[in-house]
Amino acid sequence: MLRQFELVERVKSYDPKADEDAINRAYVYAMKMHGSQMRASGDPYFSHPIEVAGILTNYRLDTASIVTALLHDTVEDTGATTEEITNLFGDEVGRLVDGVTKLTRIQLQNVEAKQAENFRKLLLAMSEDIRVLLVKLADRLHNMRTLNHISKPDKRRNIALETMEIYAPLAERLGMQEIKTELEDLAFAELHPEARASILTRLRFLEREGGDLVGRIMDELDHTIQAAELTGFVSGREKTPFSIWKKMQIKDVSFEQLSDIMAFRVMVDDNEDCYRALGVIHAAYRTVPGRFKDYISTPKRNGYQSIHTGVIGPEKHRIEVQIRTNRMHEIAELGVAAHWHYKTGLEDLAGSQYSWLRELLDILEHAQSPEEFLEHTKLEMFQDQVFCFTPKGELINLPRGASPVDFAYAVHTEVGNTCVGTKVNGRIVPLRIELNTGDQVEIVTSKAQKPSPEWEGFVVTGKARAHIRRRVRSEAHEEYAKLGKEILLKSFAKEGYDLTDDGLKEACDKLDLPSPDDIYAAVGEGEVMARQVLEAIYPGAKASLLTKVVNISKARKKNAKSTESAVPIKGLTPGLALHLSECCHPLPGDRIVGILTAGKGVDVHTIDCESLIELSDEPESWLDIVWDDKKTGDMLMGRVNLVVLNEPGSLSALSTVIAQNQGNISNLKIVGRSNDFFEMDLDIEVTSVKHLTNIIAALRASPAINSVERARG
Numbered sequence: 001m002l003r004q005f006e007l008v009e010r011v012k013s014y015d016p017k018a019d020e021d022a023i024n025r026a027y028v029y030a031m032k033m034h035g036s037q038m039r040a041s042g043d044p045y046f047s048h049p050i051e052v053a054g055i056l057t058n059y060r061l062d063t064a065s066i067v068t069a070l071l072h073d074t075v076e077d078t079g080a081t082t083e084e085i086t087n088l089f090g091d092e093v094g095r096l097v098d099g100v101t102k103l104t105r106i107q108l109q110n111v112e113a114k115q116a117e118n119f120r121k122l123l124l125a126m127s128e129d130i131r132v133l134l135v136k137l138a139d140r141l142h143n144m145r146t147l148n149h150i151s152k153p154d155k156r157r158n159i160a161l162e163t164m165e166i167y168a169p170l171a172e173r174l175g176m177q178e179i180k181t182e183l184e185d186l187a188f189a190e191l192h193p194e195a196r197a198s199i200l201t202r203l204r205f206l207e208r209e210g211g212d213l214v215g216r217i218m219d220e221l222d223h224t225i226q227a228a229e230l231t232g233f234v235s236g237r238e239k240t241p242f243s244i245w246k247k248m249q250i251k252d253v254s255f256e257q258l259s260d261i262m263a264f265r266v267m268v269d270d271n272e273d274c275y276r277a278l279g280v281i282h283a284a285y286r287t288v289p290g291r292f293k294d295y296i297s298t299p300k301r302n303g304y305q306s307i308h309t310g311v312i313g314p315e316k317h318r319i320e321v322q323i324r325t326n327r328m329h330e331i332a333e334l335g336v337a338a339h340w341h342y343k344t345g346l347e348d349l350a351g352s353q354y355s356w357l358r359e360l361l362d363i364l365e366h367a368q369s370p371e372e373f374l375e376h377t378k379l380e381m382f383q384d385q386v387f388c389f390t391p392k393g394e395l396i397n398l399p400r401g402a403s404p405v406d407f408a409y410a411v412h413t414e415v416g417n418t419c420v421g422t423k424v425n426g427r428i429v430p431l432r433i434e435l436n437t438g439d440q441v442e443i444v445t446s447k448a449q450k451p452s453p454e455w456e457g458f459v460v461t462g463k464a465r466a467h468i469r470r471r472v473r474s475e476a477h478e479e480y481a482k483l484g485k486e487i488l489l490k491s492f493a494k495e496g497y498d499l500t501d502d503g504l505k506e507a508c509d510k511l512d513l514p515s516p517d518d519i520y521a522a523v524g525e526g527e528v529m530a531r532q533v534l535e536a537i538y539p540g541a542k543a544s545l546l547t548k549v550v551n552i553s554k555a556r557k558k559n560a561k562s563t564e565s566a567v568p569i570k571g572l573t574p575g576l577a578l579h580l581s582e583c584c585h586p587l588p589g590d591r592i593v594g595i596l597t598a599g600k601g602v603d604v605h606t607i608d609c610e611s612l613i614e615l616s617d618e619p620e621s622w623l624d625i626v627w628d629d630k631k632t633g634d635m636l637m638g639r640v641n642l643v644v645l646n647e648p649g650s651l652s653a654l655s656t657v658i659a660q661n662q663g664n665i666s667n668l669k670i671v672g673r674s675n676d677f678f679e680m681d682l683d684i685e686v687t688s689v690k691h692l693t694n695i696i697a698a699l700r701a702s703p704a705i706n707s708v709e710r711a712r713g
């Protein structure tokens with residue numbers, strides 16, 4: 001176990017100004033708080049925070065980080081509180097310890113690969129200070145080093161999985177190659193002990209076979225470099241069993257080549273020498289195509305820089321060579337932590353290749369808030385995302401601005417398609433709200449529900465949008481098909497032709513439509529005229545088909561579009577699905593009431609609609625709503641009952657009057673017919689009740705029309 005004075009000495013060696021007193025006090029405090037607690041290994045518990053602090057000294061972290069490491073388990077595992085820590089060690093340490101405690105409390109029940117990325121992001125998003133994450137990584141590293149002391153195999157396995165899926169990739173993202181490699185290998189040893197053992201055996205065998213092949217290759221590379229009058233240092237290292245195993249998995253082969261197990265590195269003084277060394281190596285050995293990568297001119301996102309190349313090297317062995325400067329090497333190994341080391345020489349980092357690191361430092365030091373930090377870092381941090389939970393604790397990762405409908409579709413398409421309502425953190429809220437990180441979201445579904453076109457106005461995920469569109473489209477398709485079939489049947493009958501299935505099938509090719517159903521829909525939508533269908537089935541047929549039929553379908557199309565736009569009503573909780581009821585066809589200007597229907601949303605009725613009588617004993621479902629004047633202007637449907645004289649010219653008089661008054665007939669249904677009269681329902685597109693009233697007045701003035709009433713359910 002690392003002792004108090006040793007720890008202080010280590011810190012002082014790289015940071016002479018370190019606060020020795022704070023470290024000593026934290027040491028004593030943690031020792032006191034953990035008291036006689038024991039580790040699974042039988043060591044006193046306190047050995048753990050000391051070792052964690054020791055690991056962090058390798059990364060030359062500041063006093064606050066070291067103190068935090070010493071205290072990191074006191075709040076979680078002893079009687080200490082964050083307040084007490086803050087009082088004793090100041091705000092900065094209080095905040096850091098609190099951060100580590102929060103991360104520890106995220107209990108990862110069951111790490112599945114698909115969840116891992118989300119958890120990694122969550123950890124990143126929750127780490128308000130990068131040092132919190134560094135302490136957590138060191139904590140995990142020490143726990144992995146002592147994993148074998150845990151007696152329950154399940155528990156060991158879970159910790160190893162979590163390490164493999166979450167902590168090792170996090171270390172990589174922070175550019176901390178060394179920690180990443182060690183974490184992976186420790187986890188690998190737990191998860192696949194046999195595979196690891198056989199790889200090690202094979203490695204030893206290859207080593208014995210080749211003699212000191214690695215040493216000879218290093219020597220020759222070294223000579224090549226020196227001969228070009230470059231000062232450099234050549235090293236060779238065996239890849240870890242885990243990285244070999246990973247490679248074997250990807251390539252589905254066993255390792256035979258030296259290049260599969262060894263990596264050689266040339267370290268030089270500056271950038272220019274990197275390229276010079278590259279030139280020397282490429283001049284001396286044949287290159288292996290496709291293996292060259294220049295991460296100096298284009299660093300990896302985590303700041304990693306090096307040149308990688310593959311050559312047929314000494315003794316005709318294919319080898320991989322990495323070329324980098326000493327500083328690049330340090331950053332590759334220490335990652336973000338290299339920051340503290342270079343704190344004094346910030347201006348040295350001004351060069352473009354270090355801008356990632358320099359920006360990070362600036363932000364760490366100057367950011368006002370965690371959001372600002374997250375917003376600015378280049379660590380693919382996730383301020384543009386939110387993380388929500390299902391009631392079972394599954395994490396769902398969504399873009400910022402996502403609604404419960406997005407959440408529902410992210411859980412499952414069917415959940416999205418049938419969602420009717422939502423509870424966020426136990427409270428019923430509108431489907432339209434924006435979710436926040438940490439929200440627990442429960443989706444209420446109903447088999448009777450269909451996706452509402454209005455959802456498209458607020459969903460932000462492509463998946464939700466695509467499904468909503470598809471559903472809305474297929475419904476529209478069905479409706480058009482119904483209408484189109486009606487139009488064709490009537491038109492054909494009128495012209496004296498039969499509309500047969502066989503005929504329609506034949507027409508498909510000519511009309512370039514896949515199925516009879518699509519012909520119906522195309523006719524209903526107004527894309528294909530009834531006349532065209534007639535001509536396709538009965539070439540040469542004389543077509544005098546009603547133009548009115550075409551008009552109807554066009555009007556219908558327009559109407560279908562207008563219902564997709566938001567209904568101009570205010571006073572409603574946003575997100576509730578609105579339907580203008582079919583019984584009374586409310587229009588702007590009408591006094592209206594909303595009826596909340598379980599599983600459907602809100603039906604809008606005119607206040608005098610007859611269907612409201614049945615609902616008079618359910619006052620709780622009545623919603624007080626009004627039209628939103630600002631949003632009117634869209635065409636809505638008004639329905640009137642008409643009695644028209646059964647004589648030539650009546651129908652054209654009717655359509656003329658309506659057209660003169662800027663109305664648009666969208667549907668016409670004959671409900672009764674006698675020798676003298678037609679009785680019909682007429683759907684007219686209008687902008688408001690006033691518009692409709694004008695049309696009704698004009699119709700009443702027409703001699704062809706016996707009576708006109710607005711339909712009342």
Ligand code: MN
Binds near residue numbers: 048072073139
């Ligand atoms: Mn710990």
